Each structure stands twice: as C-alpha cells, then as structure tokens.
Amino acid sequence: MIREFSQADIFFIVSAIRWTLLLSLIAFVGGAIGGMLIALARTSRNVVLNRFARAFIEVFQGTPLLMQLFLVYFGLAVVGLPINPLLAAAVALTLHASAYLGEIWRGAIEAVPQGQSEAATALSLSYPDRMRHVILPQAMRVATAPTVGFLVQLIKGTSLASIIGFTELTRAGQIVNNATFQPFLVFGTVAALYFILCWPLSLLARHMEARMRRAITR
Known part of the structure; x- marks a missing residue:
C-alpha cells in the first residue's frame, strides 16, 4: 500500500547516514593501512613486492567497484563462507581504497x-x-589534498553497498521509495544529504591543492 512521504521517512533516511559514515571510516582506515603498504611496495627495490603491488593496483583499479562487491559477497558464499553485507562491503571498499x-x-x-x-x-x-623521518613527512604534505579528494569518492562509493542489501543512505532511500513511490522527494533528500557530507570535503581538498600550488611557486 502506497503512503505519503512523511517526517518519519526523513528521519529514517537521515539516521542511515551513520552507517554510510561507519562504512566510509572502516574503508578509509583499512585502505590507509593497505595503501601505505602498497605504496611502500611500489617504491621498493624488491622486484617481487613491486610486481605484486603493481598487479594489485591494476586489478582493483581496472575492475568496477560493483563487481568487487559482488565477488566478495557472493563469492565467499559460494565457497561456503557466508558473510554479512556490512563486512562484505567493508572488505571490498578497503581493498578498493588500498x-x-x-x-x-x-x-x-x-x-x-x-x-x-x-x-x-x-x-x-x-x-x-x-622513510619515517625524511621521505614520508614530505610525501604526506603532497598527498593530503588528493587523499581528501579520494575520501569524497569513497563516501559516494558506499552507495553501491545497497546492491548487496546493506542499509546505508542509498538503501534507506530505496526502502522509503518502495513504500511511498515518490522518487523525486525521496532521492532528492538522499542526494541533498550526500551533498552535505561531501561538499565540505571537496572544498577542503580544493583549498589544500591551492595552498600547495602557492607553496610550490614561492
């Protein structure tokens, strides 16, 4: 039975932000650890580590994130290791972020x-x-702006977790839309919430990039 879009629906959608933020945090922290290992391996003189890191990057950058989510969620179930949607999304997004x-x-x-x-x-x-005292401190200053920019993409990427049944912001919107059948209002609200989450980070990334360019030209 179709019903009206109400304040309770808005509250339900807004409350799902916590799951989007939790998933983003897990993926970003895990991706930061994995990414540092990958970066060190890529810049290492060890041929085996370098090739492994290169192959890892090519696989995860060369395949859609949606396919990676499917492989983790359904692939593990096929081999007898059922996994809940949150853990599957966290693993796939962590590998993607790494x-x-x-x-x-x-x-x-x-x-x-x-x-x-x-x-x-x-x-x-x-x-x-x-690496600890000389190279990485300088490298991190260069990497800060693009890292913040990637975090914006990661937050938006969590929306794909709705495909495997994880109730984050997008999935909450789908649930409400199925009950109210008012997609413009529902997904307009969802889009506005994503904008509120991502816009400040986008501004921060642009500010950091501009400041870094000014520092280089001095």
Whole structure:
C-alpha cells in the first residue's frame, strides 16, 4: 500500500547516514593501512613486492567497484563462507581504497626530490628511518589534498553497498521509495544529504591543492 512521504521517512533516511559514515571510516582506515603498504611496495627495490603491488593496483583499479562487491559477497558464499553485507562491503571498499590510496601515495613518495633520500643515506640513516623521518613527512604534505579528494569518492562509493542489501543512505532511500513511490522527494533528500557530507570535503581538498600550488611557486 502506497503512503505519503512523511517526517518519519526523513528521519529514517537521515539516521542511515551513520552507517554510510561507519562504512566510509572502516574503508578509509583499512585502505590507509593497505595503501601505505602498497605504496611502500611500489617504491621498493624488491622486484617481487613491486610486481605484486603493481598487479594489485591494476586489478582493483581496472575492475568496477560493483563487481568487487559482488565477488566478495557472493563469492565467499559460494565457497561456503557466508558473510554479512556490512563486512562484505567493508572488505571490498578497503581493498578498493588500498589500491587507489597506494597509487596516490606512491606518486607522492616519488615526488620527493631524490636528493632528500641521498642526503639521508649519506647520514647513514637506515631505510625505515629514511622513510619515517625524511621521505614520508614530505610525501604526506603532497598527498593530503588528493587523499581528501579520494575520501569524497569513497563516501559516494558506499552507495553501491545497497546492491548487496546493506542499509546505508542509498538503501534507506530505496526502502522509503518502495513504500511511498515518490522518487523525486525521496532521492532528492538522499542526494541533498550526500551533498552535505561531501561538499565540505571537496572544498577542503580544493583549498589544500591551492595552498600547495602557492607553496610550490614561492
């Protein structure tokens, strides 16, 4: 039975934001850890690690996120390992984020002038110390703006988790729309909430990029 779109429906949609934010946080933190490992492997002189990291990036950047969600959620069920939608979405988005953040941070590491590493080597710093005290602090300043920009994409990417039944913001909108059949109002509300979540981060990313360009030209 079709009913009117009400304040209770708005509250239900708004309350689903917490699941979007939780999933985004899990994926971003997991992706940051994985991305750092991938970036270090990509910039390593170890051929095996370098090739593994390159293959990982190519696989996860070269396939749709939706397919990755399907493979984790349905693939594990096929082999007898059923998995709940939140965990499946978290795993797929973490792997996805690891590939993209790994490539972003690889570029940032390689953007640090070679002379910095050579100077650290001349001071007899070990590889871990060079990365920790010399290379990574400079690389992170370069990588901050694109990392924030990717976080915006990650938040929007969580909407695909609705396909496997996870009730985040988009899925909540689908549930309400099925009951009210007012897609313009329902998905307009959902879109407005995504905008409220992502717009400040987009502004922050642009501000950081502009500040970094000014610092480079000085």
